[in-house]
Amino acid sequence: MSEREAFELTPKEGDFAKWFDEVLFKSEILDERYPVKGMYVWLPYGYQIMEAVMSIMERLLRQTGHKRVYFPGVVPKSVLSREFEFIKGFQDSVYWITELGTKPSPEPLALRPTSEAIMYEVLSKWIQSYADLPLKIYQIVPVYRFETKATRPLIRVREIAFFKEAHTFHATLEEAAEQVKEGVEIYKKFYDELLVPYLVVKTLPWDTFPGAKYNIDLITVMPDGKALELGSVINFGDLFAKTYDLTYMDENGQKRYVNTCSYGISERSLAAIIAIHGDNKGLKLPPKIAPVQVVVIPIPKVGEKESVLRKAREVYERLKEAGIRVKLDDSEERPGYKYYKWDMKGVPLKVDIGSQEVQGGYVSVARRDRVERTKIPDERLIEGIMEELSKYEQALREQANEYLASRVARVKTFDEIRQAIQEGKIAGFGWCGREECAHTMEEEIGYGILGYEENILSGNEETCIVCGEPAPHVAWIGRSY
DSSP states (O other), X not given: OXXXXXXXXXOTTTOHHHHHHHHHHHTTSEEOOOSSTTOOEEOHHHHHHHHHHHHHHHHHHHHTTOEEOOOOSXXXXXXXXXXXXXXXXXXXXXXXXXXXXXXXXXXXXXXXXXSHHHHHHHHHHHOOBGGGOSEEEEEEEEEEXXXXXXXXXXXXXXXXXXXXXXXXXXXXXXXXXXXXXXXXXXXXXXXXXXXXXXXXXXXXXXXXXXXXXXXXXXXXXXXXXXXXXXXXXEEEETXXXXXXXXXXXXXXXXXXXXXXXXXXXXXXXXXXXXXXXXXXXXXXXXTTTOSOSEEEEEEOOTTOHHHHHHHHHHHHHHHHHTTOOEEEOOSSSOHHHHHHHHHHTTXXXXXXXXXXXXXXXXXXXXXXXXXXXXXXXXXXXXXXHHHHHHHHHHHHHHHHHHHHHHHEEEOSSHHHHHHHHHTTOEEEXXXXXXXXXXXXHHHHHSSOXXXXXXXXXXXXXXXXXXXXXXXXXXXXXXXXX
């Protein structure tokens, strides 16, 4: 097998699903060969990436007053079942523990499918007075859902390994509404840092969590033309408070129900990064989450190994001292193999050092997104590397924005919607807001409405594509995961 063949991928544009599976394995993110469907082994490199992703989210949460907690991973059926009245068929997706050792469990216990029931049972004892509000907490935990649809690594799984769920508690519905805005801004900043482009949409009222006030989603479009939900922010109002008797005494001594919000993300965030930025060489990781930001590759000729390795080690030490995540690849593998390997892993910069670099007093730098090499003088090493990382990050950002623009289409006819979806896009159209028009659209096109941008059209700027009445909203329709 040649060096190239060892890292060869199915073309992304030909079979995205196969490319995605291959790049996860060959870049050493996941091993899918676990004997339970929908559950995967996280390899060290993939785990490092997800830790970096979640560290960005944790920073944003802490900056806005959220505190990290941990609640147990099992919940009694008697507690969880209070949610069943809201979600039809919810219990069909739950993993149940019915035996404890060799004996039947006195009561079935559920592996955490989500944490409202687990948390609120206890929080009703924490929150007593208006002085205890607002309360903003989060945890990063695995959750388990028996997905009956076809499972996909990172996208549709039965064990969500990195589920960040934030839960907030407020005295009034107005305060909860402000918290939703904050939650959306947190997610926008998060995905901006990850260089993932998105649309912010509101879920259709009849598709919102039963009993909740409203739901805001961030969505993107994958290379196969399917929309992917990146994160969701829900205003539950006092729905769960009434279910779990979550009350407080206000300033006048009146007992009132708490208003709650919830918002979560998962490893789908990494799926979007891989899918949008990756190419037929493998990953292209943003510098902020790359476990290795720079790889130093010595390329010595016969008789020059000592001087080349000496400079390579010096460059490695200087970059390391500057706080750059750097790897010195002084293995015995051929240079070509090393290039393919580190391109597959999405390392932003490769630094070549050979006899010419030693004699010339510079290093040769190749960005992951370009073939051309840049010469950086030794005396400008740190500054030059930082500049190249910044240029690379900006290039990925611009490419991502251009990518999303190519995957969405604003349309005005049914035929234009069909054409857009056939071309691997999602379609946005003027919508009056009436439920019957939305249902007509879904029945006519054969796909669901993904959400809508509320009140972004004014006057008679546009009419509803179904009924012809003035359309204040833009609704998006297309295929989805």
